[in-house]
Amino acid sequence: MTESTFTFRVDEDLKHQFAEIAKSKDRTGAQLLRDFMRETIAKQQEEAEYDAWFRAKVQQGLDDVAAGRVYSNEEIKEYFAKVRAELLEREDADA
Template sequence: MPDTNYTVRIDEALKERFNAAARSEHRSGSQVLRQLMTDYATAMEREVSYDRWFRDQVHEGLDALKRGDTVPQDTVADDAAERRARLLGGEPSE
């Protein structure tokens, strides 16, 4: 069972609409708010985690570029054409 309170001020009309919507699903307003808060917190944690991963990937790429650890565009294009041909069962296109 939850062990803390969270107080928020809203207008009466919104409160009535929200409670009616919660009741239509046989849930209390508190249950719905807990679920909304949980979903929101989880979504934001995922977003922050993805942003952190993406920034790390960018920094790794920039560090590789500084070290000269790169692959020429022609090599990448040729490798992709060969892989595509293998997957499609055909010959690489020029």
């Protein structure tokens, strides 16, 4: 792996506080910054993957609607009324 230098300016007090925290964790500031960069990249990749998954699910739903693969509100109410009735029957049988 080729390494390169990353240079940026920070307030002296910020640098000092960060160095103290790094020292308390038995790490260098550079190690903590590399960790932060890796975590940021991983988080961004996870967010991008979730976004792609979510968009695919939304598109699937839109495609289902366009193709008529949907249930009416009445069909849903009827289905869950049956489910509720079955659960209540089981509860009464167990009591």
